[in-house]
Amino acid sequence: MSESPPANGTQIRQADENTPLLAAGDVTPTADPEISEATTLNEQSPSDDPADKPLPMGQIILLCYARFIEPIAFFGIFPYINQMAEENGNLPKTDAGFYSGLIESLFSLTQMCVMMSWGKAADRVGRKPILVFSLVGVTFATVIFGMAKTIWQMILFRCIAGVFAGTIVTIRTMIAEHSTSKTQARAFSLFAFTGNIGIALGPLIGGTLANPARLYPKLFGDVQFFLDYPFALPSFAIGFIGLTSVFTSAFFVEETLKKKPSANGSANGTESGPPKPAPLSTMELLKSPGVGLALYVYGHVFLLAFAYTAIVPLFWYTPVLLGGFELTSLQMSLLMGLNGLAQSIWILLVFPPLQHRIGTTGVLRVCALAYPIFFAANPLFNAIRRGGNDTLFWALAPATLAVGCGISMSFTAVQLAINDVAPTPQVLGTLNALSMTMVSGIRAFSPVLFASLFALGARWAEKQWLGGYAIWALMVVIAAGFTVVSRYLPDYDAMKRERERLHAE
Template structure:
């Protein structure tokens, strides 16, 4: 889908596009190759339309390009480096989500607040991480361009390890706010990959029910939430050490750039990428999807913590941790087992619309669960909760769908990193205000008793319905491989 057949264009634009953030770098076999393809392959593997050999004969330069392609195909995939980057990328979502299972009780107990005010502070503390992260993201990107990928990444990972562990030592609301901002300061260079960490290591404030010797120690009696934060920080620290010891630098020196492409063509600017056909629409759908997901993620633990009479489930920290763990395992199962065959069968667009169509019903199940428990139908409640959670977790496939749509709509593989950087910026911006907005709305609904405390779910249902409408405007170029047809009998082609 490249716009130019200039063989010198892609080699440089790959270098330029892949230097937006430390973890969006291309594999070395691609980033340092002498020449790019005249028509780079589609980001999702769709082959570009072949040249008409009756009207255009191959030139010597094209022969050289094919030889370069053969050499590139022989280069082994840097599996270890990819695995290290994947492991390093766990640090940011672990730091962000690790407090979710216990943050509500921590604020309720340490902040000495009424239950109706917990939601506002929960959203504020959760949002500060992303707000600071978004403010420093460009700084980290520029630092990585100047200093190299590896040193900036290791610095970021080391800082987030310490900051995450410090959060559990907070003794009042303002210490929690400062610790959360401090963690966000070191999260600007890490690509966001959504994941969860169990919160079952939060020590209960009632030490008579403590699960082990750690929680009975005097230190954890004074800081009951420190153990969970220490474990999250330790996980981040292991990724720091792995990156420092094993990860290779991917930033090219000036001499390497000159040798790889002596006559570079100017890459597409960020504005040109942003205004390319279909890109704004897909970014809008991506942002809407993340908006709904982050709103649900912020509200769900608060809903589980809230008392039954106020519209929640009155779960303990351990029950919230189990709920999150089951949801995480279910999402992983849907992604690993269900998504590949469904995407091949339905295509990206149809699968996305199917997932989004189910979301209003999934959101509607939560007030129903509260009503079952409110009226004493415990067996019906537990019999409904787990099937709903396991089946409803399938909506997580929409995240993979919008990511594939971003790849498909990219003007070329050379600017794929830029497209993903734009999406990452959108995601960080949404994550900066969504938790505080929706947890505050939840608190207002609980405080005033609107719809028996279920106001937030009616809002989320409306957001889900609006997202379903948006998905029908997905560009044809981003619909995936559904209905692929052969072009000219050569076995190649793309769905459009």
């Protein structure tokens, strides 16, 4: 007796002895249609939307925890690196800053040199192996950095940490592969929020644990090891966090790069169907629709971010008559805390619903309009303080800083844009590596360049030229360039939805 078709019109394939163990739906939802076909008995209904795949929060949380180690390891040495360089190199205090800056620049240059290799390796052998291996490497390098006894050892160990730059590239890629056009804003807001927590936690660990024999003589005063290696304890603490992330990533994080199955069920065998297209070369990837512009916008946004980060500590410290705010250490700490809190609120609470409403491109355009205004407000507040109206300054400046931190949403939005323009999931690691290579290069030179330009502007202020505002005029011009470019951005969300649709067919 023949069976009548189901009432909903869904076509059912008949299973036979060659059919693998099948489920009623896609066991592991993926953008690759061939994998989906190998793991699904029912054909996907035309009304099913691949973007409706729920966000696997357990995996996202594990990846965000693994993401901790990079900002903690990078920023954890900031409170003591000048003292460490001074003591290890027997340097005068005036030279310590040069060597600490050199160490950080070489770290970023090392990252820039190896980033592409990590991205391609993640696309070839898988995300998880690269993630775990990189976590092991950066953990080891961070631990031995604290035991460096010469300037050259500090440089060598910091560059070793830079070599293992595969963590951040791989985590970005894996979060992108776990998310869809509907869930990526939430996923990457958690990613960015975790980074902010790491940026805050790193200096806290470094500042409270460095030189423990002097800070905590009752506990460590008689421990010879900490007398010989006064900067080892914070490195050990960060290393312990790294080891826990190695464990959680090795045993609980799932691979997200899907291999093409063969006819016999093997992931690496041959199959009778049409051959899979060869992976894109780097040049072919750069020529893909939207990729070049997205990479440019990514670099432009982070140039603004790194430049502002280099300028602000000097600007807040500089005397009012030379164009600064002339704040005390306590006032600067409070404003930095406000800055971190405001950024976290914007990224975690405001960005996801705003991106859902106006899209990734819309968020980038709003931030592009806000950047010049935010930068122009700084000389305005200096003028207010120069006029002696401190009450008005303190009433307006912190509130403007908190609101202006909304531009930090551009960091997450531009990451989504990078994910959205990837022509295939198989090149997502390489594309993320390209973007991070560019950012590492920018981070290597921008702090020194913009700090020097600010110092030059302060000297001009002494001669009554431009009132110390030259640096902010330059920042407004650079930001205005981003404002202009933002008008020509494509609809990144539409590009991702189209790619999801094509790979689900």
